[in-house]
Structure formats: C-alpha cells, structure tokens
Amino acid sequence: MSFEEWMELVVQGFEVVGVAVLAIGSFTALAIAAIAISRGSFADAYEGARHNIGRAILLGLEILIIADIVETITVEPTVDSALILGVIVLVRTFLSFSLEIELEGVVPWRRRAKDSSG
Secondary structure (H helix, E strand, O other): OOHHHHHHHHHHHHHHHHHHHHHHHHHHHHHHHHHHHHOOOHHHHHHHHHHHHHHHHHHHHHHHHHHHHHHHHHHOOOHHHHHHHHHHHHHHHHHHHHHHHHHHOOOHHHHHHHHHHO
16 A cells, blocks of 8 residues: 555545544534433523534544645645645634634633633
C-alpha cells in the first residue's frame, strides 16, 4: 500500500470519527433532554440540549478540520486544494467561533474576566 493510500485511509478515519461525534453527541444531547422533559424541566432540557449539541458540533468540526488538513498536506498537495482548505477552515472557524459565543455568552478572550467575576 502506498503512502497516499494510507493517508486517504487516515483522512477517511478522521471523517468517520467527526461525523460520529456529530451524530452520537447530538443523539445523546437529545436523549438527555428527553429525560429532563420527562421530569418536567422544560427550560433546563432546552438549555442543556442546546449546550450539548453545540459542544458536539464544535468537537465534530474540529475533527473534520483535521481530516481536511491531512488530506491537503498529504493526499492532494496542490494550490487549488490549499485554497479550498483555506476557505473550508475559514467557514468552520467562523462557525466554531459563533457557536462558542452562543454557548458561553461571551467572546473567548473575555471568558476569563467573566469566570472571575461570576
């Protein structure tokens, strides 16, 4: 098996893990929310589901970015693939950043000030 074939398997592995994190994390968050709803805690169920799904999305996006980086560096190292990777990373970084603000209620560089005051 050639190096490129091994790297394609590595990339596929990261993609499978990334999608699994998204799916399993989301299903788990919804199951936890369903349990909270059955106990009559609708507001907590909503907030918990939202927070846990957001965390699953963040982790899944990070793993999928790894797959894109490995693929661009090892499997298809062309200028076009590097530009596509740049756009993908920008979009995913924007999504991650937006989710982080949504979940924490504060931009990441202000989190320490929020934690020490709260």
